[in-house]
Amino acid sequence: MLVLSVVGVVAVAGVATAGVMMAGGWSAAEPAPTAQAPAYRQPTTASPAPEPEPAVSSTTASAATTAPTGESPQRIRPPVPGPGTVITEGPKSAGRKVALTIDDGTCASCVDRILDVVERTGGKVTLFPNGVYAGSWEPQAKRIRALIDKGQVTLGNHTYSHQVSTQIGPTAFGADLQRNEDWIQRTFKVTGRPWFRPPYGDRNAAIDAAAGQRGYRKVIMWSGTVADSQPRSEGYILDAIDYWARPGSIILMHANYPATGKALPKILRMLERKGLEPVTLQELLAGDPQAR
Numbered sequence: 297m298l299v300l301s302v303v304g305v306v307a308v309a310g311v312a313t314a315g316v317m318m319a320g321g322w323s324a325a326e327p328a329p330t331a332q333a334p335a336y337r338q339p340t341t342a343s344p345a346p347e348p349e350p351a352v353s354s355t356t357a358s359a360a361t362t363a364p365t366g367e368s369p370q371r372i373r374p375p376v377p378g379p380g381t382v383i384t385e386g387p388k389s390a391g392r393k394v395a396l397t398i399d400d401g402t403c404a405s406c407v408d409r410i411l412d413v414v415e416r417t418g419g420k421v422t423l424f425p426n427g428v429y430a431g432s433w434e435p436q437a438k439r440i441r442a443l444i445d446k447g448q449v450t451l452g453n454h455t456y457s458h459q460v461s462t463q464i465g466p467t468a469f470g471a472d473l474q475r476n477e478d479w480i481q482r483t484f485k486v487t488g489r490p491w492f493r494p495p496y497g498d499r500n501a502a503i504d505a506a507a508g509q510r511g512y513r514k515v516i517m518w519s520g521t522v523a524d525s526q527p528r529s530e531g532y533i534l535d536a537i538d539y540w541a542r543p544g545s546i547i548l549m550h551a552n553y554p555a556t557g558k559a560l561p562k563i564l565r566m567l568e569r570k571g572l573e574p575v576t577l578q579e580l581l582a583g584d585p586q587a588r
Contacts, residue, residue, distance in 0.1 A: 384518060394547065399525075420574050452491030487511075518546045533559045
C-alpha cells in the first residue's frame with residue numbers, strides 16, 4: 297500500500313482540490329505546484345471523436361438486470377468504531393480490478409448522466425455525495441438504491457458541507473460527517489459506513505480518528521485523478537485515465553461538469569482494452585485485511 301506523506305490544498309477556479317504527495321511522486325487533483333509539466337502526458341484540448349458505447353457482455357448484462365437477492369450490502373447497522381485506516385489503492389489480491397470513485401455532485405444533469413451510463417452498461421462505480429448538493433442526489437435516490445442492491449454502486453460519505461476538515465477541526469468535522477450519514481440514511485435507506493473520503497483530500501491523524509469513532513474506519517484517498525473538479529475536456533479526462541489506470545487503482549472523479557459523464561462510456565471501453573475490470577470499492581478492497 298502506498299504511503300501518504302504530504303497533503304496539499306490548492307484553490308482552483310473557486311474550488312479547492314487536493315494534491316497528494318505519494319512515495320512515488322504526486323498523485324494530484326492538480327499538478328504539483330511547480331513550473332514543470334504535469335507527470336502524465338499533456339492532455340488534448342479538444343474532445344475526442346465519438347466512439348461506440350462499450351458493449352455489455354452477457355455476464356455483465358445478467359449481473360445488471362438480475363433482481364437482487366438477500367439484504368443490501370450497505371444495510372443500516374450500528375456503527376463499529378475503530379481506527380481510521382488511510383487507503384490509497386487496492387491490495388495485490390485485487391488482481392486487475394480498479395475503482396472509479398465519483399465525488400460531490402454539484403451538477404444534477406451530470407449525476408443523472410453518470411447513472412444512465414452505469415445502468416445501461418452494467419458498469420460499477422463508487423459515489424461520495426455531499427448532502428449540501430441534495431438537489432442533485434435526492435431525485436435519483438431510488439435508482440441509486442437499486443444499483444447498490446445490485447452491487448453496481450458503493451455509497452460513501454464525503455461530509456455534508458464539503459469544508460476543509462483540518463481547518464474546522466475534529467469536533468465540527470465529526471458533526472458534519474454525522475450530518476451527512478443521517479442524510480444518506482434518510483435519502484438512500486443505507487449507510488455510507490465504513491467509507492469516508494476527505495473533501496479536498498484534506499486530513500490528518502485527528503480527522504482520521506474522528507471518522508473512525510463514528511464507524512468510518514476506511515479513509516479513502518486515491519492513486520490517480522482525472523482532475524475534473526474544474527472544467528475539463530473529454531480528451532483531458534481520457535488521457536488522465538490512460539495514465540493512471542493500473543491494477544488496484546482508485547481513481548478520483550467528480551460529478552460536477554458534463555465532460556465526466558460524457559467520457560464515462562469511453563472510460564469503460566478503455567479499461568476493457570487495458571484488461572482492467574471496474575468494480576466498486578467494496579469489491580476492490582474485499583481481500584484487504586486493512587479494509588475490513
